[in-house]
Amino acid sequence: MSAEEVAASTPERHAIGISFGNSHSSIANTGADGKPEVIANEEGDRQIPSILSYVSGEEFHGTQAKAQLVRNPKNTVAYFRDFLGKDFKQVDPTSAHASAHPQQHESTVAFSIHDSESETPNTVTVSEITTRHIRRLASSASEYLGYKVNAAVVTVPTDFSDKQRAALTEAAKAAGVDVLQFIHEPVAAVLAYDARPEAKVSDKIVVVADLGGTRSDVAVIASRGGLYTILATAHDPELGGSKLDQVLIDHFAKEFVKKHKTDPRENARSLAKLKLESEATKKALSLGTTATLSVESLAEGIDFSATINRTRYELLSSKVFGEFRRLIETAVSKAQLDLLDIDEVILSGGSSHTPKIASVVGAAFPETTTVLAPSTSTSAINPSELAVRGASIQASLIEGFEHEDIEQSTHPVVTVAPHLNRAIGALVISAEEHHGIFRPLLEPETAVPARRTAQFATPKEGGDVLIKIVEAAREIHSRKPEPKPKADEKKDDDDEEDDVSDFTDSEDEEEEIREKKWKVHTVLAEAAIKATKKGSKVEVVINVGSDLGIQITAREVGAQGGVRGSVEKPATAVNGSA
Amino acid sequence: MSAIQINLPLPLLPAGWSSDKDFKAVGSLSPATQRSLEPVGPHFLAHARRKRHQRTFSEDER
Ligand SMILES: Nc1ncnc2c1ncn2[C@@H]1O[C@H](COP(=O)(O)OP(=O)(O)OP(=O)(O)O)[C@@H](O)[C@H]1O
Ligand SMILES: [Mg+2]
Numbered sequence: 001m002s003a004e005e006v007a008a009s010t011p012e013r014h015a016i017g018i019s020f021g022n023s024h025s026s027i028a029n030t031g032a033d034g035k036p037e038v039i040a041n042e043e044g045d046r047q048i049p050s051i052l053s054y055v056s057g058e059e060f061h062g063t064q065a066k067a068q069l070v071r072n073p074k075n076t077v078a079y080f081r082d083f084l085g086k087d088f089k090q091v092d093p094t095s096a097h098a099s100a101h102p103q104q105h106e107s108t109v110a111f112s113i114h115d116s117e118s119e120t121p122n123t124v125t126v127s128e129i130t131t132r133h134i135r136r137l138a139s140s141a142s143e144y145l146g147y148k149v150n151a152a153v154v155t156v157p158t159d160f161s162d163k164q165r166a167a168l169t170e171a172a173k174a175a176g177v178d179v180l181q182f183i184h185e186p187v188a189a190v191l192a193y194d195a196r197p198e199a200k201v202s203d204k205i206v207v208v209a210d211l212g213g214t215r216s217d218v219a220v221i222a223s224r225g226g227l228y229t230i231l232a233t234a235h236d237p238e239l240g241g242s243k244l245d246q247v248l249i250d251h252f253a254k255e256f257v258k259k260h261k262t263d264p265r266e267n268a269r270s271l272a273k274l275k276l277e278s279e280a281t282k283k284a285l286s287l288g289t290t291a292t293l294s295v296e297s298l299a300e301g302i303d304f305s306a307t308i309n310r311t312r313y314e315l316l317s318s319k320v321f322g323e324f325r326r327l328i329e330t331a332v333s334k335a336q337l338d339l340l341d342i343d344e345v346i347l348s349g350g351s352s353h354t355p356k357i358a359s360v361v362g363a364a365f366p367e368t369t370t371v372l373a374p375s376t377s378t379s380a381i382n383p384s385e386l387a388v389r390g391a392s393i394q395a396s397l398i399e400g401f402e403h404e405d406i407e408q409s410t411h412p413v414v415t416v417a418p419h420l421n422r423a424i425g426a427l428v429i430s431a432e433e434h435h436g437i438f439r440p441l442l443e444p445e446t447a448v449p450a451r452r453t454a455q456f457a458t459p460k461e462g463g464d465v466l467i468k469i470v471e472a473a474r475e476i477h478s479r480k481p482e483p484k485p486k487a488d489e490k491k492d493d494d495d496e497e498d499d500v501s502d503f504t505d506s507e508d509e510e511e512e513i514r515e516k517k518w519k520v521h522t523v524l525a526e527a528a529i530k531a532t533k534k535g536s537k538v539e540v541v542i543n544v545g546s547d548l549g550i551q552i553t554a555r556e557v558g559a560q561g562g563v564r565g566s567v568e569k570p571a572t573a574v575n576g577s578a
Numbered sequence: 579m580s581a582i583q584i585n586l587p588l589p590l591l592p593a594g595w596s597s598d599k600d601f602k603a604v605g606s607l608s609p610a611t612q613r614s615l616e617p618v619g620p621h622f623l624a625h626a627r628r629k630r631h632q633r634t635f636s637e638d639e640r
Contacts, residue, residue: 181617183616184616194619200580229615230614397620408630409623409626414617415617424607429587429589447625449628453579454582454584457586458587460587465589466590522605523604523605524606525601527600539581563600564599567605567607571606574609574610
């Protein structure tokens with residue numbers, strides 16, 4: 001076929017990024033300038049509730065559908081993403097208890113809803129609901145962009161099964177959207193940050209904490225030269241913003257009971273009203289220090305209005321905030337890392353707007369860890385938009401690829417790679433393994449083949465220098481600070497460690513000083529650069545092959561010649577899979 | 579990735595150090611662990627291109 005024939009037979013592909021959560025979905029487009037733009041739907045929402053509702057045969061979507069949770073819960077389908085591609089028996093229906101209930105239907109999950117004007121309800125599968133939802137999202141994107149969107153990169157949680165992916169692919173296809181690739185939500189968040197024009201590619205360990213509405217997921221990611229490897233994940237299918245809504249629901253309900261002797265939680269409609277308004281109050285408390293909740297005719301025709309301040313809210317929610325913190329710590333320990341190893345924490349998902357969550361998480365990490373959240377960093381990206389931004393960047397990168405190309409590139413033959421167990425670098429100041437200071441060029445968990453270049457300073461007067469390339473492991477050292485004058489002599493060394501971390505701001509406790517140190521494991525090679533000039537620099541390039549053989553080149557910057565050599569691959573290159 | 583800048587100086591060559599071509603291989607790396615890269619972002623695309631066409635970093639840059 002000639003190029004013209006192809007153009008005539010296949011419509012042009014226009015891909016966007018889609019994030020599809022149980023609570024919200026978002027759409028974004030990345031144009032030629034590489035800048036993602038999150039698209040607002042016709043109602044002006046960028047976080048579009050993943051909800052559909054039917055009133056006398058008319059379909060409502062997003063915020064309008066969410067409002068129907070009060071009046072018309074039985075014909076309103078909400079929080080359904082995690083029902084897709086599952087057997088009814090595997091489904092946790094808890095979050096849908098105040099909307100259309102999931103039911104078993106053949107081998108899948110369905111809802112019985114009045115989605116037409118007919119008297120009898122229809123059985124609508126979760127797959128069909130998803131198709132309708134994606135159709136609305138794609139149509140909002142097409143409307144805004146002025147051309148028909150027909151493809152997408154879609155974000156999914158790290159524990160989304162092949163069956164769930166297949167079901168989502170089918171559902172999207174039925175909506176006229178060709179899923180080019182699924183990418184993991186936390187990786188999309190890292191990409192959203194790394195794609196900013198001011199970002200520099202660097203080696204860092206990043207924790208992405210995606211704190212959502214009905215669930216929360218954490219991933220520990222090694223980011224090495226722009227390549228990403230997930231080291232560990234932790235999931236809590238019940239922890240999310242709805243637990244914080246519940247804190248406020250209970251608080252306001254108790255106030256209402258005190259005044260009016262009736263509990264709004266006991267009536268479904270009153271509860272739905274209170275939930276909707278409590279969520280709005282919670283969001284207001286992320287920005288302001290007080291917020292007011294007012295509900296017309298909350299229960300038994302009584303209007304209700306009350307104010308709460310942020311401190312009170314934070315006190316009532318401290319248990320839930322602690323659960324978010326612990327989930328993050330669990331992920332770090334599953335990766336067999338120390339909190340000191342974490343360079344960056346990206347707070348993602350709607351609940352990450354909560355200032356106290358960012359500060360509780362920040363306090364758990366050492367000061368060397370950067371926490372990226374709206375309340376801790378002015379350069380933070382809106383946490384609700386991270387996943388969709390990453391998806392749209394990926395969409396712009398692969399829009400022009402054939403499906404077969406994408407499949408080949410995402411195949412294990414290409415994605416599975418040996419990752420270094422230890423760092424590779426050079427000793428500076430002293431050549432002795434015990435006194436020399438190790439500077440890494442390649443960090444642990446770098447995928448090979450990999451190449452790094454470094455420029456080293458030389459001694460003050462120049463001269464002959466030694467480049468000693470070694471493999472090193474990081475160790476955590478802890479020591480007691482210099483004893484304070486009044487310190488209690490009898491304190492027991494051994495069983496303090498655990499207690500101290502929980503009381504970081506207690507002043508009497510002697511906090512241990514913990515630090516990361518490199519310990520030389522093996523010397524790999526030595527090279528000499530002779531007669532370096534005063535003030536010159538030496539450039540070293542290390543190239544590690546997929547067989548773990550190493551090529552090293554070194555030269556004085558600006559000088560002729562240089563040294564070149566190689567280090568044999570080890571007898572066994574790979575320790576099996578992780 | 580741009581060059582890493584290391585401001586502490588390299589040590590002086592110990593007296594008596596000598597080797598053919600000024601280079602000496604001493605040991606080998608310890609074994610690595612197989613893990614999956616996330617197929618996402620521009621650097622992964624470059625990685626995939628190198629791997630699928632069996633190119634080295636410098637061949638890829640040409
Ligand atoms: N400004 C805000 N302050 C506090 N919480 C907020 C704010 N904005 C959104 N949220 C909360 O974030 C949660 C939704 O997060 P998000 O949109 O990331 O969820 P999701 O990934 O779509 O859903 P799920 O976790 O259910 O799959 C809701 O509980 C919402 O109330
Ligand atoms: Mg989510």
